[in-house]
Amino acid sequence: MKFKIKREILLEGLNKVSKAISTKNLIPVLAGIKFDLKGKSLTLTASDNDITIQNKINAKKDEFIIEDEGSIIIQGRYVLDIARKLTDEFINFEVIDDLKVIISTENSEFNLNGISEREYPTINLEESKNKVYLSSNLLKDIVYETAFAASNEENKPVLTGINFNIAGNMMECNATDSYRLARKVITLDKESSENYNIVVPRHNIVELSKILSSEDEQIELNIFSNKILFKLDNLLFQSRLINGTYPNTSNLLPKEDFMNITMNLLDFYSVIDRVSILTSDKDKNIVNLETNGDVLTLKSSSAEIGKVEEKMNITKNNKKDIKISFSAKYMMEALKSFSTEDVEIHFIGEIKPIIIKSKDKEDLTQLVLPIRTY
Numbered sequence: 001m002k003f004k005i006k007r008e009i010l011l012e013g014l015n016k017v018s019k020a021i022s023t024k025n026l027i028p029v030l031a032g033i034k035f036d037l038k039g040k041s042l043t044l045t046a047s048d049n050d051i052t053i054q055n056k057i058n059a060k061k062d063e064f065i066i067e068d069e070g071s072i073i074i075q076g077r078y079v080l081d082i083a084r085k086l087t088d089e090f091i092n093f094e095v096i097d098d099l100k101v102i103i104s105t106e107n108s109e110f111n112l113n114g115i116s117e118r119e120y121p122t123i124n125l126e127e128s129k130n131k132v133y134l135s136s137n138l139l140k141d142i143v144y145e146t147a148f149a150a151s152n153e154e155n156k157p158v159l160t161g162i163n164f165n166i167a168g169n170m171m172e173c174n175a176t177d178s179y180r181l182a183r184k185v186i187t188l189d190k191e192s193s194e195n196y197n198i199v200v201p202r203h204n205i206v207e208l209s210k211i212l213s214s215e216d217e218q219i220e221l222n223i224f225s226n227k228i229l230f231k232l233d234n235l236l237f238q239s240r241l242i243n244g245t246y247p248n249t250s251n252l253l254p255k256e257d258f259m260n261i262t263m264n265l266l267d268f269y270s271v272i273d274r275v276s277i278l279t280s281d282k283d284k285n286i287v288n289l290e291t292n293g294d295v296l297t298l299k300s301s302s303a304e305i306g307k308v309e310e311k312m313n314i315t316k317n318n319k320k321d322i323k324i325s326f327s328a329k330y331m332m333e334a335l336k337s338f339s340t341e342d343v344e345i346h347f348i349g350e351i352k353p354i355i356i357k358s359k360d361k362e363d364l365t366q367l368v369l370p371i372r373t374y
Contacts, residue, residue, distance in 0.1 A: 001037050001070025001095040006063045010091060011083045013044050013055045016235065019207045021076040022048035029119045032073040033080075035093075036117070037066060045123070046076060051204050052123050053211075056234040071117035074101055082110055125229060125236050130193045132166060132221040136212045136232060138186065139219060142173050143209040145184050145337040145364055150202040151177035158244035161199040165246075166192050174249050175202070180330050181249055181353075181367040182337065196223050199246050204239040211235070252353060252367060259320045260346040261296065263312065265358075268343065269335045271310050275300050276328035278308045286371050287331075290323040291316065300328075322347050325373045326354060334366035 014033065022030035027049070034045040040059040045052070059066050072095050083091065088105035095101055095114060103110040142162070151159035156178075163174040169191040173184045208230060222229040230237040272287060275298045279285035288299045296314045301307035324347065334356050335343065346355035356366040 001035070001072055001093065002067040003037060003042065004065045004067075004090055004092050005042070005057075007083060007086060007089060007091050009057060009063060013042075013057050014080050014083055016055045016211045017044045017046040017053045018076055018080050019211060020046040020048055020051045020053040024048070027121070029073060029115055029121070031076055032115055032120075033076045034071065034073050034117060034120050036071045037069050038071075039069075040066065042066075045120075047121070047123055049121075050201070050240055051207065052125065052236075052238040054125060054236040058234070070095055072099070072101060073115035073117055073120055074112060078112060079103070123238075125238055126222070126224075127220070127229065127231065128222040128224060130223075132171075132192050132196070132223065133188065133190050134171075134186075134219050134221060135216050136219050137216040140209045140212055142184055142186075143205055146173055146175040146182040147202050147206055148333050148337070149175040149177060149180050149182035149366075153177070157242055158199055158246055161201045161242045162205055163199050163246040163249075164196065166196040168192060168195075174246070176247070176249055176252075179327070179369050180334065181252055181365075182334070183249065183253075183365045183367075185363050185365075197246065198223060198228065199242040199244065200228060200239055201242055208237050208239070211237075253355070253365065254348045254352065256348070257317075257346045258348050258352075259291075259322055260317050260344050261291065262315045262342055262344050263296070265335055265338055265340060265343045267312060268345075269332060271298055271312055272328050272332055272335075275308050275310055276332075278302055278305050279328060285328040286325050286373065287328045288323070288325045288373065291321045293319075293321075322350060324350050324354065325371045326368055327371060330368045331356075334368055337364065337366060 017033055030048055036043040042057045043054060045054045057064065082103055086105055086108060092104045099114045099116065101112040101114045146162055150161060159177055165172040169188045171186040171188055175182045217232050220231040222231065227238055227240055275287050276285045279300045279302060290297050294314055294316065295311055297309060297311050299309045338358050338361060340358040340360040344357045351370055351372065354368045354370060
């Protein structure tokens with residue numbers, strides 16, 4: 001194998017696939033990146049058995065010159081560090097004696113021990129007959145607006161992922177840790193010929209969102225019983241699915257309101273942020289909310305630290321008032337998912353879920369459970 005490539009082009013490909021390099025090293029070969037040079041393209045592959053990422057780099061005149069085809073596995077952390085730290089415009093790669101890799105520039109030369117591509121496990125990146133299509137920007141929105149609400153508790157594996165429920169041209173995405181819920185409902189441009197109800201691990205889909213470019217591209221979702229393959233342009237990203245039945249979160253969303261208030265999102269967020277400074281339990285950091293006419297009061301207190309109270313003007317839909325307590329952390333994370341100027345907070349009762357919505361972003365709903373303080 002022998003080729004010359006522009007450093008920034010190679011580095012972009014390495015950065016994408018490196019998200020899947022195994023750090024546990026249960027299978028040593030998975031700590032490597034597979035270089036497969038055939039025809040007029042270089043295919044980079046990395047996998048940790050949980051996710052697999054493959055990126056194809058096509059030869060371009062004066063940017064990527066291929067001399068000899070071949071395949072080799074190179075230790076991922078080293079080839080990535082070398083590509084990052086070299087300052088030359090072009091990098092030369094050559095494999096000699098089957099397993100010796102020479103990475104060189106005009107003034108630098110690295111000699112690495114490679115691994116035979118025959119030792120790399122067989123990875124099946126198959127495509128399904130029935131595909132679901134989604135824009136890459138929309139997928140990034142889904143991750144940003146829901147992933148934070150997924151659970152970190154491994155004793156409930158199904159809650160550690162994002163649930164994708166697809167029927168016809170509707171896609172419903174849910175994430176919950178039992179104390180809050182983030183839901184985004186999307187109308188697909190193209191109707192799905194099959195219905196799907198799957199759970200993608202939160203960590204995996206967050207990693208995918210990180211490597212998507214800023215350009216809005218079409219993604220193909222190839223869904224199987226135990227895995228999902230995302231395909232766009234020259235990138236393949238495959239993830240396992242979490243086994244288990246995702247809870248029916250629709251039951252958590254009440255159909256009637258006791259009262260709802262409208263307020264400026266940034267102002268409400270800032271008030272909660274300030275009031276939570278004096279909360280004693282940083283895990284729950286409970287704040288108390290009460291309304292009196294068109295004035296909302298937020299309070300928190302700690303026997304060891306002190307207490308704080310702050311007021312703000314609001315707009316209500318009726319003359320009812322409410323007293324309720326909630327986690328400042330959960331409420332602030334829910335508010336951050338909105339990009340609108342105003343939000344609506346819907347109250348159903350003092351021990352019922354709090355619903356956050358926006359008239360300008362009707363596809364997104366956040367739910368935060370209240371906390372009993374008596």
